[in-house]
Amino acid sequence: MISIYTVSYKNLLRKKTRSLLTVIGIGLSAWVLASLLGFNQGYESALNKDIDNMGFQVLLTAKGCPYEAATLMLKGGTGLRYMKESIVDQVLSNEEVEKITPMLMHAVFDPNKGESGGITAYLGVDPATFPAMKSFLEFKQGKWFSDPEAMEAVLGYEAAELEQREVGDTLLIPEKNAEIRVVGILKRTGTQDDGTIFLPIRTVQRLFEKTGDLTGIGIKVDKNANIAQFEEKLYQLPDVQVVSLAQVKQTILNLVSTAKVMVASIAIVAILIATVGVINTVLMSVFERFQEIGILKSMGAMPLDIFKLIWIETLVLCVLGGGIGIVLALGLSQTTGILIRRLLPYAPTGSLITLNSEIVITTLLTVVLIGLVSGIYPAWRAARVRPLEAIRSEVA
Amino acid sequence: MEINPELIVAQGLTKTYTRGSETVHAIRDISLDIPSGSYTAFIGPSGSGKTTLINILGCLDNPSSGSLLIEGRKILGGDRPLGEREMTRIRRERYGYIFQKFYLIPTLTVEENILLPCTFYRKAESEDRLNELLTFLGLEKRREHLPGQLSGGEMQRVAIARALINRPQILLADEPTGNLDSARSEEIGRLLKELNRQQAITLILVTHNLELARTADRIIELRDGRIR
């Protein structure tokens, strides 16, 4: 038996190239749309993951322009600002604090790195609190140091690879000629931890004569606490700077929203073009089949039957295009991610484009909706064809 | 309970339309009866109004004045012209149409083309009817073929099968042999005659082909919108 769907579908096969091009047009715009939706979701969740992987939501640093810190890290030399260890207790007295971990960063100049020397940074962490806060870190070899005074180190994977170190090996701190035993090598995390050399905080303080000093304090805020209010309290502390990752995240999201608006405009334009393409294709095929439609009506087709016939044609085009678009989006999400990464001022480490079933369904629904809307006019034109128009054309 | 044995009764049918500033009378005041099971051929030169008349008889068009009765019920004319939907309903229940150009859908197979009207209006036994028609019209072996693979005569036979799939009372044929050579025309003529005789289908024919017209029971000649 034959159904109206067969008739619609087979009509599209009449002009294969035209139908194919239309489907490709819809497919491309569906691809852009799915990627955009995936990006909206992926970027934020990648950013969240990066922030979660820091283990804390608020970072306290010594007052001073962080530009200097960046310069220090990249170019070498000293100039890090310090705060007093006593702040730890002050911060801890706030009820909003769930966990806290003090850190001391120290950078040394290594003349034997590269042609003109390079910088090696060590992060002093507290073995009692840091591993607990960063419980997601996994070890490839060994484990954390337990003695806060030990001459021991844990290396991020890339730091270990650069230094060719394994557990049991010795690591030399160039400036001080100090030998440190490697006790753990972390698995890759895709974050800055990969390149970090962790030492017990007391060891760093003693080695570099910074007893009682810290460069940062990581604070994990209680889930139920009001972070904004807590941050205001922290601003009251002398000589510290509050880096709220929630605010940082917001700032980054604001920066990225410009990019999002651009991509969204592209998506809208692509969708508009595809819509016009669909209307054009279907309308042309209606005009070409004027007589045929008249004959269908003389056979007993109601205006609604013809409307449905043409509408289904539009829908088939859009569903096929939507399917292709989603396959493209899924297949190329890595490539699209790399492309977007190049365009953005800052991109988090995870995958930038997350495509889940929700996005796939949203894209398909959008494309189908576009199909339904753009099919209305051609279908209405076709439904209005009078049987006589077809037959009259024979009289002449 | 038939009071009127005539299937179709036309009374004072007139159709006018305007062409530029002048009013053209396509047909004027035509009255005629078409009995059930009859075979009527309309002939006449181009512009004589035969197509306009057959369109009104076929419920494809409203007359400007006059009325059309089918089985004694007034269908067209009178106080209000019939709407598109009502005309369609009458058409699909009672009429089948064949045309000079066969209007088969090129992407559908013979079978699908024949069954096409059933997608809009379907009588229960269309599958049996399909087999019956394929046999009657000698198209059994062409079932799965596309129109492009058929000869002209075969295409018109497919169009006839399509017109008959819903068992119409009335078959309207507008120049059915206009695109065929004489051998094929004769063959179609024989088929139409046979349909009229064997299946008691009321046949209304418009043609230039006098040979074909002669197979009808009655020939009505039109000239300048009137019956001569």
Add this chain to the structure above:
Amino acid sequence: MMIRHAWMPFLFLLLLGVKSVFAAVGCDLNDPDRDVARLFPGSTGYRTSYASIDKKGGEPLLREVEKRLGEPFQGLFETIDVPYTIYEVLNGTQVIGYIHGVNQKGQYGGIQVFLCLDPNGVIRNFYFQKLTSKAAKELRSPEFGKQFIGLSLTDFQDYDVVSGKAAAGSSVSGIQNPVPEAETDFRASMRATKKNLILMDVFVFHPH
């Protein structure tokens, strides 16, 4: 408020993005444009290509390299899939040599030995891009590097990386360790040089 937060993304970049500073693992030149020009006087440009034992010949090639080296690959980082960067040095369109570096485990940290080779595989220049050693100053001195110039794989073939011995009277046996206490790092440098030459031989000069 705006002013207070304007710098935050930059700090955040620092916190999250420090990775890029350390990312150049494998064995690339830190600054290829400058390094190639400095290490290879007379060059006008270079082409970069990548090779790994895994891709060039898999397990059989690994066994061959190990056999020629005289010792199996060791540890977490000396594996079949390490990517090597080969810089093909150009003068105009003519290839005038190659630069290639390998990572080597030293006593106190990683050692990166880069060799500049002429088109016949003869060492034209020797460069520690990175060296963590108590004798780093002496080993990185030009005098130490000069001892390698003019040698090729043929000279290193008989050098035993396990015992650190070269045939008496051979040109390799003439390479002096400037600091006897740094014997481990000296041997590591010799092993890295031999490994570097073998890899260049199987990747570039005599690929299978």
